[in-house]
Amino acid sequence: MDGLCQHCQQEKATVLVTDNFPEKRERHLCEECALREGVIFKQKENGQQILQQFIKASASIQKVSARTCPTCGMTLKEFQKRGLLGCPNDYDVFGDLLAPLIQRAHAGATHHVGKMPPGLDESARKRTSLRRLNRELQDAVEQEDYELAADVRDQIKELESA
Amino acid sequence: MIFDDPTRSTGEWLRGEGPLADVVISSRVRLARNIAEFPFLTSASAGQKSEIFRAVADQVFACADDPQAELIDVKEADDLDRQVLVERHLISRQQADAEGSRGVTVWPDETLAIMINEEDHLRIQGLHSGLQLDELWSRLGALDDKLGARLEYAYDKKFGFLTACPTNVGTGIRVSVMLHLPALKLSQEIERVSRATKDLRLAVRGLHGEGTEAVGDLVQISNQTTLGKSEEEIIKSLGETVIPKIVEYERMARDELLKQHAEQIDDRIWRAYGVLSQARCIGTEETLTMLSHLRMGIHMGRFDLIDIPTLNELFLLTQPAHLQKMVGRLLEGRERAIARADYLRKRLSQ
Numbered sequence: 208m209d210g211l212c213q214h215c216q217q218e219k220a221t222v223l224v225t226d227n228f229p230e231k232r233e234r235h236l237c238e239e240c241a242l243r244e245g246v247i248f249k250q251k252e253n254g255q256q257i258l259q260q261f262i263k264a265s266a267s268i269q270k271v272s273a274r275t276c277p278t279c280g281m282t283l284k285e286f287q288k289r290g291l292l293g294c295p296n297d298y299d300v301f302g303d304l305l306a307p308l309i310q311r312a313h314a315g316a317t318h319h320v321g322k323m324p325p326g327l328d329e330s331a332r333k334r335t336s337l338r339r340l341n342r343e344l345q346d347a348v349e350q351e352d353y354e355l356a357a358d359v360r361d362q363i364k365e366l367e368s369a
Numbered sequence: 370m371i372f373d374d375p376t377r378s379t380g381e382w383l384r385g386e387g388p389l390a391d392v393v394i395s396s397r398v399r400l401a402r403n404i405a406e407f408p409f410l411t412s413a414s415a416g417q418k419s420e421i422f423r424a425v426a427d428q429v430f431a432c433a434d435d436p437q438a439e440l441i442d443v444k445e446a447d448d449l450d451r452q453v454l455v456e457r458h459l460i461s462r463q464q465a466d467a468e469g470s471r472g473v474t475v476w477p478d479e480t481l482a483i484m485i486n487e488e489d490h491l492r493i494q495g496l497h498s499g500l501q502l503d504e505l506w507s508r509l510g511a512l513d514d515k516l517g518a519r520l521e522y523a524y525d526k527k528f529g530f531l532t533a534c535p536t537n538v539g540t541g542i543r544v545s546v547m548l549h550l551p552a553l554k555l556s557q558e559i560e561r562v563s564r565a566t567k568d569l570r571l572a573v574r575g576l577h578g579e580g581t582e583a584v585g586d587l588v589q590i591s592n593q594t595t596l597g598k599s600e601e602e603i604i605k606s607l608g609e610t611v612i613p614k615i616v617e618y619e620r621m622a623r624d625e626l627l628k629q630h631a632e633q634i635d636d637r638i639w640r641a642y643g644v645l646s647q648a649r650c651i652g653t654e655e656t657l658t659m660l661s662h663l664r665m666g667i668h669m670g671r672f673d674l675i676d677i678p679t680l681n682e683l684f685l686l687t688q689p690a691h692l693q694k695m696v697g698r699l700l701e702g703r704e705r706a707i708a709r710a711d712y713l714r715k716r717l718s719q
Contacts, residue, residue, distance in 0.1 A: 258536055274579025279412040293412035295405055295523035295531045298538075302527075305535055307594065309528070312536050314570050316597020321540040322510070324517040328422070331519045336407065 212237035247363060258290050276300045336366055380457060380479040380496075383685065385677035387499015391668040392616040394547040394587065397493040398456075398505040398604070400513055400542035401532045403523040409533040410486055415469055419485055422470035425485045425520065429474045432515040437477045444470055449699065454691035458496060460484055481508070488533050489541075491516070500616075502544060502608040506600065529596060539596030544607050548615060551586040551665040552622035561618050562588060565611060570594045585657035586665075590615075623669055637664035644673065645683075646717040648710045656687050656709060675717070683716060 212220045218237030225233050237241070275282050281293035283304060292298070298305065310317050340363045347356035382395045403409060407421050426440055443451060443464060451465040460473050464487040471486035484492040493513055496506040523531040529539035537543075553559045566573050570593045590611065592603050626634055641662035644651070664680055666672030677684075685691055686711050693700050696708050 258534070279408045281412065289411060291411045291533045292409060292535070294408035295403060295525075298525055298528050298531055309535050309538060313539065313594040313596040316529055316539070316594065319525075319539045319596060320597040321529060321542070324522045324524050324530070325514045327521055328518040331521065335521055338406065366503065 210235060212240050258308070260338040274300060274304075333366060333369070337363065338368065379477060382479070382496055383678055383681040384499040385498050385681055387497060387501050389613070389616050390499040390677075392548055392550070392619045393494055393500045393612065394549055395498055396500055396502050396505060396608075397494065397496050397543075397545045397547075398502060398508060398509055399492055399543045401489040401530065401537045401543075402491040402493065402513070402516075402520075403489050403531060403533070404491075405488065405521040405523040410467075410469075410488065410490070411533055413469075418469035418471070421490050422472065422485055425483075425491055426472065426520045428516055428717065429483050429485070429491075432512060432519065433474065433476070434512070435476050436480075438474050439477075440472055440474045442472045444472070448639075449690055449693060453694055456688045456690050458482040465485060469521065481512070489537070491520075499544070500546065500608060500612060501681070502546075502604045506604055521528065537595055540598070540600050540603065542590055542595055542600050542603060544604055545589055545591035546607065546612050548588045548590065548612070548619070549586055549661070550588050550615070551620050551661055552626050553619050554586050554609060555626060556622050558622055559588075559637060562590075562615055565614050565618070566590060569606070569611065571607070584654060587657075589659070623665070627669060627671075633670070634666075635671055637679075638662050638672050641666075642672065642717075645713050647714065650706045651710045651713065652706055653688065653709075656713070657684070660684055679716070683713065685714065 210220050212218050213235050218239060220235035221238055222236050222241040223233060224236055224241060237357060270295060273282070276293060276297050277300075278296040279293035279299050281300075286292060286297075286301070292301075306317065340359055344356055344359045344363065346361055347353070383672040385394070387393070387396075393582045404421065404424065407413060407417055410418065413421065413667050430438070430440065441454065443454070443460060449494065451460070454473065455462055455465050457479065459475055459479065459482045461484070464471055464473070464484055467487065469486065471484075473485065474483045480495060480497055480551070482494050484497075485496065493509055493516075495509045497505055525531055530541040532541055550559065550562065553561060562573060572589075572591050574589045581638075590607070592607060595603075598606075641659040644661070645659050645678075659681060660680060663672060663675070664677070667675075667677060667680065686695060689705060691706055692705055692712065695712065700708055
């Protein structure tokens with residue numbers, strides 16, 4: 208295979224990638240660009256294998272993202288180690304990096320087309336709000352912001368009596 | 370309840386009824402769900418795991434359509450009881466061995482079970498004998514909606530239901546069918562299964578989900594992808610196309626075996642009966658193999674000393690944890706092999 212990578216135009220193309228979806232086409236990529244796209248160099252692929260291969264392969268990419276999830280502290284490195292994400296927010300934080308992996312693992316699919324969750328009923332919404340407010344109250348007291356604490360306490364009382 | 374008398378096994382799948390039951394042992398559907406406001410189990414603290422466990426268990430109790438659905442605290446259970454749950458396919462090996470607050474709510478006939486705090490906050494699972502994917506899905510879907518109205522599921526418009534592992538994202542559905550394929554194995558035509566499932570993104574496995582060696586001639590087929598197709602599409606492609614085709618292959622192979630090799634088949638079946646009813650010492654693997662021959666014999670109409678429900682009971686109660694529960698104490702390998710043989714001799718002489 209001669210020539211430069213068709214994607215970055217910088218490194219030598221050493222990998223021939225044949226895509227079958229959405230249509231059949233062949234591309235010549237360098238190893239790094241191929242890895243970034245979630246291409247795995249193995250014959251048989253299933254979900255778990257793809258995941259493991261991606262994790263092992265990605266570890267060798269030089270510029271690994273230093274991004275951290277503000278909610279749970281997950282990093283790409285940590286995900287690579289465990290193969291599991293830390294919280295729902297990770298899909299937002301690492302969405303762009305996860306997308307090629309997900310696409311590969313699910314035979315080219317990129318979007319959910321199945322059922323949606325039902326709307327939350329009244330009492331569930333109230334429960335969730337109360338839990339959130341109680342956490343806010345705890346934080347305010349810990350930070351000794353008693354004015355805020357009093358405010359949150361009022362909100363809780365109002366919600367509970369509603 | 371389950372641990373009081375595991376010999377009184379009430380699992381519906383043991384009845385061995387349902388469509389295509391001569392080849393399809395059971396159908397399973399499971400949904401993976403997480404609650405939006407908590408981290409996944411991977412990052413949850415011990416305190417959070419307890420909170421999640423409480424919140425989910427309460428809502429499951431409220432939504433259960435059967436007042437006898439029982440919550441089992443897996444964290445507090447001892448190793449043997451956990452193993453019993455694994456052998457009944459009510460919890461996974463992973464949940465038995467994990468740390469932190471976790472449990473499973475089980476319906477009395479064991480057709481439904483909800484694992485709490487395994488890899489995801491909830492794993493809603495249904496199990497029926499025979500090929501009954503549509504009924505399972507309709508039941509699970511309804512329960513899922515009820516729970517979803519009370520617990521805010523982690524959900525994203527693009528990626529669907531959010532799971533700890535990206536390989537489960539989207540529908541979070543795993544549909545599996547357990548098949549008994551002794552004739553295809555014997556005629557060395559088991560490759561037909563690989564060909565029928567090729568390029569369809571299906572996982573084909575031996576009995577306990579690991580390895581590819583079909584122990585007891587049992588093969589499990591499940592979907593591999595969970596994103597990009599609707600739940601109905603996934604169920605349909607398995608239940609209406611692939612499975613019926615493989616069932617047909619097995620049935621044809623059985624007919625062919627009877628036509629060409631009736632004496633050898635009978636010999637195999639009756640030797641299996643001989644071993645099971647006379648052995649003084651027998652391991653799990655050999656037991657499963659012999660039971661597989663008997664199962665084939667019953668469905669082929671060449672053996673009628675026991676029926677399928679009894680066979681399924683033997684299948685379950687000779688497994689290590691169930692055996693020890695029956696005997697009433699922990700047993701070492703050799704003792705188990707003897708106890709197993711004793712139990713089989715007793716049951717088969719009735």
